[in-house]
Amino acid sequence: MAEEDRADARNTVYGDVRDSTLIQAQRVDVHHHEATPHRWTAWSDTLARQVRDIEEPACRRLLGDDHMRIDLRYGLVEEAGRPARNAREAGRLLPSDSVAESSESSWSSESPELPDIWTYFTSISPHRLVISGPAGSGKTVLALELMLALIEKRAPGDPVPVRIPLADWDTRTPLDKLLVEQLRQVYDWPRCRARQLVERRLVLPVLDGLDEMDEPLRGGNPNPNAPRARAALAELNRMQRYREPMPLILTVRDDAYAALKRGQQPDRQRRLLDAARVAIEPVPAPDALTYLTRRATDRTRWRSLFDHLAARPDGPLARLLSTPWRLCLVATVYAAKGDPSELVRRRRARKLDAFLLARYIPAVTALHGDQYDPADVHRWLHPLARHARGDGDYGPHAVLALHELWRMPPDVAVRRFRGLLLSLGYFILGIPALVIPDSLGTLTMLGIAMCGIGLFIALSKRELRNDSSPRTLRHLSPWHHPFHFTALVTGMVSLALTTSMLADIRWAVSLTCGVLLPIMLTQLFHSPADVVAPRQIIRQEFASTALGTVLVCVASTVTVGRRYSLLDSVLLAVPASVCGYFIVLGGASMRYLAFRTLTRGTLPVRLGAFLDRSTGAGLLRRGGLGYEFRHRELRDWLADHAEPPNS
Structure with a gap:
């Protein structure tokens, strides 16, 4: 047999074996869905509803708080070796029937057979899609539309897409653990249930912004080394599902992916x-003209710009207005007033962006009847944009979570604030010694010791270990801290037996208030329900800390009451409990209090209300535990301009 014949035979045998393996894997996957217990199906349905409640408004904000959509087109980018199978050469965002009903797209008549993004993704094998494109091309919009389509058309037991901004991913954390933490923190799922959903592959990761993981070079070009992005790719390539690569969706800029x-x-x-990697194509001039025409309410004022784009579809301005981001900027800036024809003189991308961004915040505040002055909005968003871009000591933060904004001030300032507050609290603790007999020596020594600890915290260069993640009342449950709970119960029972006070009613009250009451309260927060708003996260943190402080105060008062009167017990136990629990164990609430104190005058008094108003106006959007800037270009422009330019 000739060498070529033997090679063909080997390829045929290998192909048959490989196809048989794939068929068996698909059968296993089908049986997996058939055998999915009802509880996992119910959990995934609940998660799908939660994701839709967050991502649907976020998608609407990216569209300019309007229902008009641009039918983005994308093409397959050929990769050398190991591409996904069954990938079509091109596709579109919307189904053909939706395009015919909603717009007069120039692509509708040319290529009606192109698959929409849901059909494109579900037809490739494995379900791994890379969405690439230049800045402002609509990568996140395409990913969000795909997520919403997957949720709308999902069958019981299908995985639920969950979006994760990659800029905040510590690549030392495995992807599975990252997904569990995302479900636990953002959607308020118990850790055990979140782990089961991830282990059963009922969560489809949608990883947004691979290019934002590493800082660009000085000239703005992508960093070819990009250690965090490369570590993320290595982790994504390692993940499998039933011996098949794990399904996922990834967004990245073209230049950053090429540099990698x-x-x-x-x-x-x-x-x-x-x-399969797809690249989003520029928006043709007829489609851009159709979009602006449908967004305009006073077409007479827009007539000069429309005539220019229609007469010069290949001109400089038409090429600049070929991205959804710039089209949305133009539609928003000139929605209520102004002369759009002044854009005809703009022939460079950087000058056009600066021109539009300088007018964007005043236009948005006017459209939404905002109570804030546009100049104040700009000044308040400036430090937040610098923090999100990573101009501080902690690197970039794609999501602005209220409980993590304490990293904006210098770290030493937060430490000193906590230490000085602790010293002040325990100095006040010594005041009752002046009125309570037989307590001067004990309280004096305690006050001196605690003041020393506070000064040590304020002057030390190392931060004490403290949990800065948000907490709810579930964190007071004993099964959340099984070791500490066991030690607490053992110590209390041993102390009671040793001192022959087991039947004392005050110890019973102390045990009930300190242990049983948190158990009963946490039953109200046992199952995930609606998505928690970012402002509610910090409120729950303060509520959890306040309740813990109250319980410690009650237990301490009952304990100290065996030696002192009720009034003296309150004067002794309450200040000590407040200082010890809130200041030392306050966690995120204590850090947030320090952040608001240190940034007074720089940010608005009601920061959460301002961020919600900015989200409603389209300057920000919901993301994870907090807020994200609507677009990276807007974030960078605000970070570079401390004061609003004269428009």
Whole structure:
């Protein structure tokens, strides 16, 4: 047999075995869905509703708080080796029937057979998609539309797409653990249930912004080394599902992805393997004209710009207005007033962006009847934009979570504030010694010791270990801290038996208030329900800390009451409990109090209300535990301009 015939035979045998393996894997996957217990199906349905409640308004904000959509088109980018199978050459955002009903797209008549994004994604195998494109091309919009379509058309037992901003991913954390924490923190799922959903592969990760994980070079070009992005790609290529690569969706800018591929690292650190990569194409001038025409309410004022775009579809302005981001900027800036024809003189992208962004905040505040002055909005968003971009000591933060904004001031300032507050609290603790007999020596020594601890915290260069993640009343449950709960119960029972006070009613009250009451209260927060708003997260943190402080105060008062009178017990126990629990164990609430004190005058008094108003106006959008800037270009422009320019 000739060498070529033997090679063909080997390829045929290998192909048959590989196809048989794939068929068996698909059968296993089908049986997995058939055997999915009812509780996992119910959990995934609840998670799908939660994701839709967050991402549907976020998608609407990206569209300019309007129902008009641009039918984005994308093409397959050929990858050398291990691409996804069954990938079509091109696709579109919307189904053909939706395009015919909603707009007069120039692509409708040219290529009506192109699949929509849901059909495109579900037809490739494995379900791994990379959405790439230049800045403002609509990558996040395309990913959000795909997420909402997957939720709308999902069958019982299908995975639920969950979006995660990659800029906040510590790549030392495995992807599975990252998904569990996302469900636990953002959607308020108990850790055990979140782990089961992830282990059963009922969560489809949608990873947004691979290019935002590493700082660009000084000139603004992507960093070809990009250690965090390469570590993320290595982790994504490692994940499997039933011996098949794990399904996922990834968004990244074209130039950043190309820079990663030019490196000398292994393939698993240079690109996403076993995936189909699509690149979003520019919006044609007829589609841009159709979009602006439908967004305009006073078309007479827009007539000059419309005539210019219709007469010069290949001109400089038409090429600049070929991204959804710039089209949305133009539609928003000139929605109520102004002459759109002044854009005809803008022929450079950077000058056009600066021109539009300088007018964007005043236009948005006027459209939404905002109570804030546009100049104040700009000044308040400036430090938040610098923090989100990573101009401080902690790197970039895609999500502005209220309980994590304490990182904006210098770290030493937060430490000193906590230490000085602790010293002041325990100094006040010594005041009752002046009126309570037989307590001067004990309280004096306690006050001196605690003041020393506070000064040590204020002057030390290392932060004490403290949990800064948000807490709810569930964190007071004994099963959340099984070791500490066991030690507490054992110590209380041993002390009671040793001192022959087991039947004392005051110890019974102390045990009930300190242990049983939190158990009963946490039953109200046993199952995930509606999505928690960012402002509610910090409120729950303060409520959890306040309730814990009250319980400690009651237990301490009952304990101290065996030696002192009720009034003296309150004077002794309450200040000590408040200082000890709130200041030392306050966690995120204590850090947030320090942040608001140190940033007074820089940010509005009601910061949460301001961020909600900015989200409603379209300057920000909901993301994870907090807020995200609507677009990276807007964030960078605000970070570079401390004062609003003269428009």
